[in-house]
Amino acid sequence: MKMNVSEKQRIRVMEGDWSPLSVGRHIVDGGLQEDPFYVMDVGEVVARYHTWRELMPRVEPFYAVKCNDDKLLVATLAALGTGFDCASKAEIELVTSIGVHPERIIFANPAKMASHIKYSARAGVDTMTFDSEAELMKIKQHMPHAQLVLRIRCDAAKARCPLGIKFGCDPVTEAPGLLKLAAVLGLQVIGVSFHVGSGTQETGVYLRAIQHSRAVFSLAADVGHANMRLLDIGGGFPGALHSDIREVSQVINGALETYFSDRSVRVIAEPGRYFAAAAYTLFAMVHSSRRVTQKDQEGVEQSHTMYFINVGVYGSFNCVLYDQFTCYTNEGVVAETIKPKCEKPQPCSVWGPSCDSKDCVLPNTFLPPLSTGDWLMFRDMGAYSLCITSAFNGFPVPKVRAVIDSSVWSVLKDLWPLSDSHFCRGDPMTGPQSADQPILPSPTGTPMPCLSHSTEPVLVECALK
Template identity: 40%
Template sequence: MAATAAHAGARQRQARPQQHRSAQHHHGRALRRRSTRGAGEWRITADPCGRVSQKNWGRAVAMANPRSTRINECAVERRSVCGRSHRREWPETAGAVLVAPGVKGRKVAAFKRDEVNRKDAVSGLIRSIIGPGGDARRAFFVLDLAEVVDLYNGWRRALADVRPHYAVKCNPEPALLGALATLGAGFDCASRREIEAVLALGVKPGLIVYANPCKPESDIRYAAEVGVNLTTYDSEEEVAKVQRWHPGCELILRIKGPENAEAKIDLGTKYGAHADEVVPLLRAAQRAGLNVAGVSFHVGDSATRTDAYREAIVAARGVFDAAAALGMPRMRVLDIGGGFKAGAKFDEAAGVIKNALARYFGELPSVEVIGEPGRYLAETAFTMAARVIGKRKRGEVREYWIDDGVYGALSCILMDHYVPRPRPLASSYPGEQTYASTVFGPTCDSRDEVVVGYQLPEMIVGDWLVFDDIGAYAASTGANFNGFFTSDINTYLAYSS
């Protein structure tokens, strides 16, 4: 019965008008089902050197002009349904981001973003990237730099007095780091390599917080060598290490976040001084001759009880007062941590944070408040496409293998509680037969399962699955198990309009 339905669906597809026949032939099986286009799309007619580039609809390869904040030398045209062409200039922010370190010199695809049908717009771009030689490609990311700009601006609107220090551990993609540096972000680094990655982009050491309360001695020495002079601690042993290897470094005391913040990942079990440890740790720094510049906390990843931020800010103010009572220099930094997730909960948390800062730190205007957003700035800006490389039928169940799994970028399933909702790149149609499907990753480990019992239409080897909102703790937590290297997954840059 299922086979009959599948054959019937195939006949329906063959019977449809072939208004996009050339495009379907060009992109192969990836476009075998109905496709849609927006009212206006972008193409490029020449790059800054005058060379003619591909004119595939949905793809505009733009090379940044280093002498301008606008890409005026790229003849990017828009064709609307009326047939007229319109010269397009990038917004000022876009121009700055497109010449940012990590972005400059790389191709950037331009596409029209439809807020209602956002996934369709990204799918069109993915099809153009796959192109006619799709069988030679492997899984890849698409980074929409415009989404990064929007998220950064959203943070600045919601928390205007809190400077974001992006948590590099979340996603160290150089283009993302460079774009954020250009926009004005600081950085939260937790290791020598993260510091090296940020400094390589031209970021000043003073914009880096070495936010790891327990560091190897060699990395502390490195921080001293490059001028990263602000780090976190929550133990007397860490005070001794910093005193020996980086005596000019200032400290930030990491305190434990509130209980029951209803966070996806509770970080308080590993890091953060308890209330009865605060004064002894302040005194330890005082004896060592190290300045404690401020306080940091982290309520946990994706915390849903937003009042936890108020409780943490109250606790932080208590530490400020305790330091003053000990005669220590006035603290000047409050780090409210990270774990923020874009959306309504972030807006709610921002309101709680602003009110608490006004109430408990309002009379301390010299205090610099910073945050460590990682997920907030990275998660929704990335989309991943993975290719179907194997298939097996077992009755009514379909089993597929794709070229990324839980040891690669999809490690976020295990490490970050990511809930995958893969969708076929090929557009579906109403009433299409779906099957309970299992999707495996490429390794030989039987635990390399992406989804089980998930409804998908019939697919074949060479089709593609798309994973949305996969920018947080994905590639950064992957491994190289079984010879499948996470670092082999390319990132294509885009800027939506």
Template identity: 50%
Template sequence: MIPGKMRVIDEQRVCVLDGEWSPTSVIREIVEEGIQEDPFYVMDLGEVVERYRQWTEYMPRVEPFYAVKCNDDKLLVRTLAALGTGFDCASRAEIQLVTDIGVKPERIIFANPAKMASHIRYATAVGVTTMTFDSETELHKIKQYSPDAQLVIRIRCDAAAAQCPLGIKFGCEPLVEAPRLLKLAAVMSLSVVGVSFHVGSGARECAVYARGIQLARGLFELGDSLGLHMRLLDIGGGFAGDSASDLRQVSQVINAALESKFADREVRVIAEPGRYFAAAAYTLAAMIHASREVHAYRHADILISFFFQTTLVLCPPWAVLKDLWPLSEASIQVETRPSGPQSRGASPTPTPTPPHSPTPMHTVFVECALK
């Protein structure tokens, strides 16, 4: 493979749709064909492209490094690589996935503060030398297996509320522990180039980014006094990914904090969005083939079990991707959807809902098709 070139891995079917369509209408059309019983995803690559556009519009100074751990679907990874994102990898497997499609090592950060020694050796062998740490143990490990690494100290800065708080696992205390680790790294002749923090996945607080950036500024100044060349700020993830989310509010907080704390120096700023790119792009369809109502319970419960098995990809902004992301003709199916009402595949006209009438509380057990 020629370095820097993209190549297709495990080609999947890509369906380019023109005209009116929605994931729901496509799912209904697939089900009506009667040949698909296993659960499957409908992936809208147009949503991924639009979210990348919004990111570059709202936060032009912040480079997105997609968190591969969120969803390592090769179609999603290849699309983001074609758009120009970097990648946050947490393991050897993730680094291999990204480098196998031609992503250059400088577009990857090994953002796992607790790395296995063999993974450090592998990352170094393929040229991925930017990596995070948050403990003395990790510094000694890196000194042994990758002494020329470009290190980023990860500090703890938790949002007041988040879907997945990460501070209990990763990140050193920023006011006492982080300065001690920076001094130790300098004594060990290791190259610390920046600061990172992660407010928690699915953060529900915007102001936390300003706090993290302020803490990072203090550590940049300490690093300068220790002779370290601090030049990278990683503001982590936490960006909402549901279809109703809006990046504007949090971007205003981040932009203002960067202008206040880092306007006077050349600093590369990156972030690690995961669900921001992945969540809204996928719609899961699972066939319910049996149900039973039980009236003996006071509360309503729904039990669902299924496997995620098939992915259908839909891509309206084909003009944006076709030159960036080469695919063989065998993997592309082009369909034209009428712009007016559709006789098949379109969502039916909603039926007025009758006034609600009291019904007894009951439990519904739902079993989905398993393979």
């Protein structure tokens, strides 16, 4: 597949032993880096794609773009062959701009603006979800040829973001009327979708939801929708570095075999954090500190240190404010020092850079004593962070520094539209970010000169354009 990726985005091809931590150290060791940044491991995305295909070969992943719309991540998944769950005109524009065919996109927002429906029709994205009479009337007016997917509600007992409070019709009391109305309007319903909740912590809910979907399939056929052929099992899959989808995949595979053994029904899912979370590691610098003493409930004075870092809850840690969207591990945000510390961890708190008193990343934690200029690392930061971050109070949005192991790159290089002129062998990454120069041929066609070699692990840089 040819992808036309217009904006430049560098990838460092790593040789030898490395990790996101070692890359982060390289960037900050020069002492010039001050802004927060992400290290994105493209290989983590690739590995998760292959794990998914191995464990759930029948379920096609359609990446939920809202989770993280970083163009490199989207382009990587497109090159691997995933489909995409888009929720807006802008997301459809992003995905189609890199050459993804509209047949690989589902407009999975049950409450769409009319202008977005009309854009979807022009873009050729025909498959879309609905869960209400109002949406059916809107689609009838603006896109009567749409291939409709009825979204039903089936909530997990426990999820970080229970989406059923906003979307999804009741499969027993509401679905029959909606299916009949669609038939009366001459609209074609081709399938059923559900979303058990983002970051669900219950695997059995997929069995219940697939069982409900089977009943709706049968009902749809009875009221005139004879071409039911798509089941969308939504998202909710874990994405932390050490998470595992083996258990949930067994539940899904078993339910599909029981209720949808007919292979004529296409099965897709909408994983978001599964692909995005662990691929991104955030690095933040301690720029200030303050020692404070407070009395506890028994009146005993307790002291701890307040550490101020260069990114906060209005940036990459916005999930702290909106913890129903939390993208972190079950234990919450975890800060790690990027260099070993011999001192014993002490009570402390971690604060963002803004002047808002709500800008607290970790109100109570333990870290060894830190100095101004020390850096902290936060793993599993790729989901629902970068895409929501803002430059509140004038503080910069963290940039992404992408890396990929040479063995993975050798597989992917032919899938990305890159030539030899996009590569240069040089020194390891160092800050500041603004010091990077484009790694592109000169206007005359003569390659730009390469930097000298280093004794550190070799990093080969390319520009995705």
